[in-house]
Amino acid sequence: MAERGNTAPLQIEEATVDFDKVTFAYPQRRPVLSELDLHIRAGERVGLIGPSGAGKSTIFALIQHFYEPQSGCMRISGQDISPVTVQSLQAAISIVPQDASLFHRSLMDNIRYGVPNATEAEVRRACEDANCMDFLAAMPAGLDTIAGDRGAKLSGGQRQRIAIARAILKDSPILILDEATSALDTASELAIQSALERLMKNRTVIAIAHRLSTLQTFDRIVVINRGRVVQSGTPAELAAVPGMYRETLTRQRKRVPASNTA
Ligand SMILES: Nc1ncnc2c1ncn2[C@@H]1O[C@H](COP(=O)(O)OP(=O)(O)O)[C@@H](O)[C@H]1O
Numbered sequence: 001m002a003e004r005g006n007t008a009p010l011q012i013e014e015a016t017v018d019f020d021k022v023t024f025a026y027p028q029r030r031p032v033l034s035e036l037d038l039h040i041r042a043g044e045r046v047g048l049i050g051p052s053g054a055g056k057s058t059i060f061a062l063i064q065h066f067y068e069p070q071s072g073c074m075r076i077s078g079q080d081i082s083p084v085t086v087q088s089l090q091a092a093i094s095i096v097p098q099d100a101s102l103f104h105r106s107l108m109d110n111i112r113y114g115v116p117n118a119t120e121a122e123v124r125r126a127c128e129d130a131n132c133m134d135f136l137a138a139m140p141a142g143l144d145t146i147a148g149d150r151g152a153k154l155s156g157g158q159r160q161r162i163a164i165a166r167a168i169l170k171d172s173p174i175l176i177l178d179e180a181t182s183a184l185d186t187a188s189e190l191a192i193q194s195a196l197e198r199l200m201k202n203r204t205v206i207a208i209a210h211r212l213s214t215l216q217t218f219d220r221i222v223v224i225n226r227g228r229v230v231q232s233g234t235p236a237e238l239a240a241v242p243g244m245y246r247e248t249l250t251r252q253r254k255r256v257p258a259s260n261t262a
């Protein structure tokens with residue numbers, strides 16, 4: 001979204017995230033979110049689940065102010081994000097996307113993106129915390145290796161760890177995670193899980209998850225269906241009652257492909 005004239009920086013005292021009765025439709029479409037109320041405490045870890053098309057990615061897009069809702073508002077630290085500067089909003093939120101893409105630049109530059117003046121020592125520390133050191137050591141030029149077709153080809157799990165290093169370096173109070181849909185090999189999975197644990201520490205986390213196993217340590221799970229919150233509770237609370245969460249849990253434990261869960 002273009003900035004309006006009345007821009008002021010977002011000032012974060014507490015990294016709370018609120019959707020207050022947000023109704024949103026893409027142009028010429030029916031509403032995707034209908035009076036969505038979602039209130040996330042500072043430091044809370046919330047996992048969003050729900051069928052494909054439920055509106056989870058739209059929630060992520062709105063909190064980054066890619067779109068303006070038709071009614072209601074999104075707040076961070078109690079402030080409406082609509083009039084704040086793009087720069088201050090970007091600084092507040094780190095994103096680890098589903099499929100992290102890298103620029104055709106050095107891995108160092110890729111990680112420093114967002115914090116261009118970070119020192120090499122800071123980048124290395126972020127790489128250690130993100131469990132990147134093993135594969136970086138195997139690269140011809142380490143952090144100076146150029147990413148992409150004519151440089152190092154990184155696996156999906158390696159690119160995800162680079163994205164985690166980038167987010168650790170950026171050190172934003174709010175973290176948005178979009179879990180990869182495709183299964184990773186077990187070694188990558190474990191390396192990513194422990195890197196994510198370090199990244200999530202002391203931040204407000206909102207994660208779209210496809211595998212419920214990754215949410216078991218979360219404070220809360222919010223089930224979205226047709227643009228509304230249909231269930232909200234701890235993993236244990238939701239496992240104890242009938243509903244979409246328990247159905248998905250049962251299906252995933254049977255290892256039946258979760259075809260209607262994006
Ligand atoms: N850029 C877009 N333009 C128009 N419709 C969209 C766009 N992005 C998503 N949608 C529609 O909005 C609904 C919610 O999509 P999305 O937020 O991606 O759901 P989820 O992430 O839960 O799968 C779907 O019906 C989808 O087709």
Ligand SMILES: [Mg+2]
Nearest residue numbers: 056057058262
């Ligand atoms: Mg989505």
